[in-house]
Amino acid sequence: MITVILQLICPDRPGLVSLLSGWIASHNGNIRHADHHTDEDAAMFLSRLEWDLEGFTLSRDEIYKKVFELANSIGGKAQLHFSDELPRVAILASKQSHCLIDLLCRVNSQEMKMIVPVVISNHQNLKGVCEQYNVDYRYVPVDQVNKLHSENSILEILKDYKIDLIVLAKYMQILSPDFINKYPNIINIHHSFLPAFKGARPYHRAWKRGVKLIGATAHYVTESLDDGPIIDQTIVHVSHRDEVDDLIRKGRDTERLALARALRFHLRRQIMVYQGRTAIFA
Amino acid sequence: MITVILQLICPDRPGLVSLLSGWIASHNGNIRHADHHTDEDAAMFLSRLEWDLEGFTLSRDEIYKKVFELANSIGGKAQLHFSDELPRVAILASKQSHCLIDLLCRVNSQEMKMIVPVVISNHQNLKGVCEQYNVDYRYVPVDQVNKLHSENSILEILKDYKIDLIVLAKYMQILSPDFINKYPNIINIHHSFLPAFKGARPYHRAWKRGVKLIGATAHYVTESLDDGPIIDQTIVHVSHRDEVDDLIRKGRDTERLALARALRFHLRRQIMVYQGRTAIFA
Amino acid sequence: MITVILQLICPDRPGLVSLLSGWIASHNGNIRHADHHTDEDAAMFLSRLEWDLEGFTLSRDEIYKKVFELANSIGGKAQLHFSDELPRVAILASKQSHCLIDLLCRVNSQEMKMIVPVVISNHQNLKGVCEQYNVDYRYVPVDQVNKLHSENSILEILKDYKIDLIVLAKYMQILSPDFINKYPNIINIHHSFLPAFKGARPYHRAWKRGVKLIGATAHYVTESLDDGPIIDQTIVHVSHRDEVDDLIRKGRDTERLALARALRFHLRRQIMVYQGRTAIFA
Amino acid sequence: MITVILQLICPDRPGLVSLLSGWIASHNGNIRHADHHTDEDAAMFLSRLEWDLEGFTLSRDEIYKKVFELANSIGGKAQLHFSDELPRVAILASKQSHCLIDLLCRVNSQEMKMIVPVVISNHQNLKGVCEQYNVDYRYVPVDQVNKLHSENSILEILKDYKIDLIVLAKYMQILSPDFINKYPNIINIHHSFLPAFKGARPYHRAWKRGVKLIGATAHYVTESLDDGPIIDQTIVHVSHRDEVDDLIRKGRDTERLALARALRFHLRRQIMVYQGRTAIFA
Numbered sequence A, B, C, D: 001m002i003t004v005i006l007q008l009i010c011p012d013r014p015g016l017v018s019l020l021s022g023w024i025a026s027h028n029g030n031i032r033h034a035d036h037h038t039d040e041d042a043a044m045f046l047s048r049l050e051w052d053l054e055g056f057t058l059s060r061d062e063i064y065k066k067v068f069e070l071a072n073s074i075g076g077k078a079q080l081h082f083s084d085e086l087p088r089v090a091i092l093a094s095k096q097s098h099c100l101i102d103l104l105c106r107v108n109s110q111e112m113k114m115i116v117p118v119v120i121s122n123h124q125n126l127k128g129v130c131e132q133y134n135v136d137y138r139y140v141p142v143d144q145v146n147k148l149h150s151e152n153s154i155l156e157i158l159k160d161y162k163i164d165l166i167v168l169a170k171y172m173q174i175l176s177p178d179f180i181n182k183y184p185n186i187i188n189i190h191h192s193f194l195p196a197f198k199g200a201r202p203y204h205r206a207w208k209r210g211v212k213l214i215g216a217t218a219h220y221v222t223e224s225l226d227d228g229p230i231i232d233q234t235i236v237h238v239s240h241r242d243e244v245d246d247l248i249r250k251g252r253d254t255e256r257l258a259l260a261r262a263l264r265f266h267l268r269r270q271i272m273v274y275q276g277r278t279a280i281f282a
Helices: A016-026 A058-075 A098-108 A125-133 A147-160 A177-182 A204-208 A244-267 B018-026 B060-072 B099-108 B127-132 B146-161 B178-184 B202-209 B244-267 C017-026 C060-073 C098-108 C127-132 C147-160 C177-182 C202-209 C244-267 D016-025 D060-073 D097-107 D129-132 D147-162 D177-182 D200-207 D244-267
Strands: A003-011 A031-037 A044-052 A076-084 A090-092 A115-121 A134-140 A163-167 A187-192 A211-220 A229-235 A273-275 A278-279 B003-011 B031-039 B046-054 B077-082 B090-091 B115-121 B136-139 B165-168 B186-190 B212-219 B230-237 B271-276 B277-280 C003-009 C033-040 C044-052 C078-084 C088-093 C117-119 C137-138 C165-168 C186-190 C214-222 C228-238 C271-274 C277-279 D005-011 D031-039 D044-053 D077-082 D088-093 D115-123 D136-139 D165-166 D184-190 D213-220 D230-236 D271-274 D277-280
Touching: A003 A016, A003 A273, A016 A031, A016 A058, A031 B018, A031 B031, A044 A273, A044 B090, A098 A115, A098 A125, A098 A147, A098 A244, A098 C098, A115 A147, A147 C228, A163 A244, A163 D097, A187 A244, A204 A244, A204 C017, A211 A244, A211 D031, A229 A244, A229 A278, A244 B099, A244 B277, A244 C244, A278 C165, B003 B018, B003 B060, B003 B271, B018 B031, B018 B046, B018 B060, B018 C271, B018 D005, B031 C228, B046 B271, B060 B077, B060 D005, B090 B099, B090 B146, B090 C044, B099 B115, B099 B127, B099 B244, B115 B146, B127 B136, B127 B230, B146 B178, B165 C033, B165 C214, B186 B244, B202 B244, B212 B244, B230 B244, B230 B277, B230 D244, B277 D271, C003 C017, C003 C271, C017 C033, C017 D016, C017 D031, C033 D016, C033 D031, C060 C078, C078 D200, C088 C147, C098 C117, C098 C244, C117 C147, C117 C177, C127 C137, C147 C177, C165 C244, C186 C244, C202 C244, C202 D271, C214 C244, C214 C271, C228 C244, D005 D016, D005 D060, D005 D271, D016 D031, D044 D271, D088 D097, D088 D129, D088 D147, D097 D129, D097 D244, D115 D147, D129 D136, D136 D277, D147 D177, D184 D244, D200 D244, D213 D244, D230 D277
Parallel strands: A090 A115, A090 A163, A115 A134, A163 A187, B090 B115, B090 B165, B115 B136, B165 B186, C088 C117, C088 C165, C117 C137, C165 C186, D088 D115, D088 D165, D115 D136, D165 D184
Antiparallel strands: A003 A044, A003 A076, A031 A044, A187 A211, A211 A229, A273 A278, B003 B046, B003 B077, B031 B046, B186 B212, B212 B230, B271 B277, C003 C044, C003 C078, C033 C044, C186 C214, C214 C228, C271 C277, D005 D044, D005 D077, D031 D044, D184 D213, D213 D230, D271 D277
């Protein structure tokens, strides 16, 4: 059953739920999910509406047209999605395979509705994994003298494969602001409980500090490193018996979970981003 | 700021969100929270709408009248609540004080919006606690020969104090079906992760079974003991080093949390009960 | 660095820690880990000692001989293990691949110290996965008329591959008591928070009961189904928005984690089993 | 049953477990708990031994003498404790009562083995609570011009009441290094998941950052604010629906739990502090 998903953010005012649901009802739409949130501090209204395409009296094109008219009329920003349109996702990875394999398994088992046509890596060791899952593998070494050169290669690949979304599955390179501006949809997994242990080697620093819990944070990537909107955070207990290697090992499990949960929220269009934060309608 | 809270359950059909939100908008209502859920299995629609009373063009009496007309017209069942109407709650306890004190503290600090005029117990040791919090304390010993006698005493107290809701805060007596039918709103805390370890001495049985997690379950009380709709469940890790006494001790913390969370959901009218289950709009 | 791991269970009495550690010290052993537990209820002493083989003045054979003499002298039962002896593990699975792939990945990345020479399944769909990981795959369909026939085929395979440990990674068949008696080391993952929802279709029953948490339990297999000693339990939160399919999906993640954690404890010889329960020295 | 608890930290070398347990056995000691940990990075050996005083052939004075001789002989630092010696604890609080009441309840119910003769506060509102629990209450306002003056008043009270341990139960004042040096045993509860949100107003900053989990950290107090050895950390999930006030409310529950757990570890002498970190033998 195909559904239409509308995500809308606009200034708050009375009557918005009625306006939106009324419009859907007037075209014979059967609402599956209706989620709303008012951020009173920001005076913003957030809405996510999902309804059946079947029986709805407007075509896809008409829906697009009308939705953006509606959004404009209330000073809002809308995003529209049809559930049968699977996004094309590029996974960027370095040496570690655990997040990559986890995602490929979830795609394979239909748990995650997306198409992964290509994996890009600055290392060569993940080629075999990609072949197992029939995913193209592209090796783009990092050119230390001219990082721009590597990024341009990646951009070209993204273009070739018509990529909608980038997932950084333990890609241990920092992308330039230029790159990030070109691709607004990038999800990263950071191996700490942000904002604790921003930057490099978080597990080593967590061990040194003697924390009793470690975590992982999945977030959208913005120009300011590790400061993008947080989507999901998971934690795991550690004790004095855990060495740095144990933290890294335990961390792998939380990283996989946080990244998979975040990506699933994204794919189901359950995330609203505003003012550097997310609302998750799940 | 006083709000109106409408909770509605009715057979599912298209247009319900629009119908409800449209009615609120037509009387100038400013919606604060709008939560909906469709249980496709049961073909039921659940809705919780909360809007400002100020500025709404209907009086409380008119709202009552209209809401129940509306509910009838769609074959639904509605509950209406105004946020300034604090329910009168009786807490029933036995010997253990941890849940009772926890609730009284939360009422005291305004974290829980309710009035607790009386505590009823089949033991005498909690009298001092009640005095500290200026709550009446009524001792109703359990008459083993004639349990009905005790229950009648309790019912009279409930009537005297105009009680809306009963909280069983470690009240270790089983209430008769008759009693339960007279009071539809009873919340209990059971000291296990239901449906595991139904019945008596759950911690002893959990210890014997060698489980690695123990839990607590807050639920509405129905005629079938420990089978009422579950509101909240919390867990805590245990190890082989924990004796039964440690399970009981650790359990106290989860019991307090589960009961407090459940009661808060209830007080904020965030719980929808249907078909022996709950939906929590939180 | 190779270590010797001694696990001992015996009746409690004063001087046991001294006796054991004294014996190790007297042969120049450097203890890495020393864990002890006294179950006062059962009057049993449990000990796990791990020390460096290098520098120890006894050979492996002498250690075996002496350890069992020592254990006998105090009425105890000992198990001895050298860290460089990797157990040979057979994984039994049915249709679902998530636990199987998870384990194979962990073996592959050296996170789990074991050898998996063969996977046995009553379905054919996991053959490709096994090939990817260079593991033999053996298809043993369940003979509904004569289950014994299937079990005999499995036993033969286990013998051929010199299997030390069986892991039931979502193997949806019940093994006969006869089979279980022949292989004392079987670890199973049950898809519920035992003892809740023993038996078949636990997610369906959990959904029906309206629980707010679901879980998974890794346990040793004994003759009495789902009643074996519990090794690890994990849980995940669910809400009214989760359908049975969501419980199954969320459950997969907890199943993988519980099974992997339990198996790791086993491989590191951190589990002591006694009186139907486990002590985990982790 | 009175037990002796020995906590020892010394440079690692072979034979230490045997040396310590041998000494206990040689005086007829029955060991209840024996925990050891080797920090290989630091080349340190940590040991906690607990044995029955009854039947042990040395008196308390002789134990003291011998233990410190033993510790000296291996270059270690020992702490000795007898389980019937209840420490005298001063609780410092400001306006908020939740941690204070929680601790007083736990003392009252014998869950926490300590004596709380006095509560010191820079506010007057907690006087009534202290009276309920028959604990002296001393008001020491903070002299903004001369903070030293206030601290001297506190020090005098601590001396008068022969205080062994200070618990900062939401005491919102910073103690001077001088003060801290005079009292090595101070436990504080910080309302964030350290090292995230060190310093003031952590809940406000957590909300602003849009984190999905908030936490609390119980730690020993050292001169460097919020950087002392971490004892326990707890977390709670938050969502976009939670305002700052909800974070504060949810935080209260995690603060109480983390502080109570940490204090219990301390009272049972289960904490070893070394190199700015803790090992918890629990």
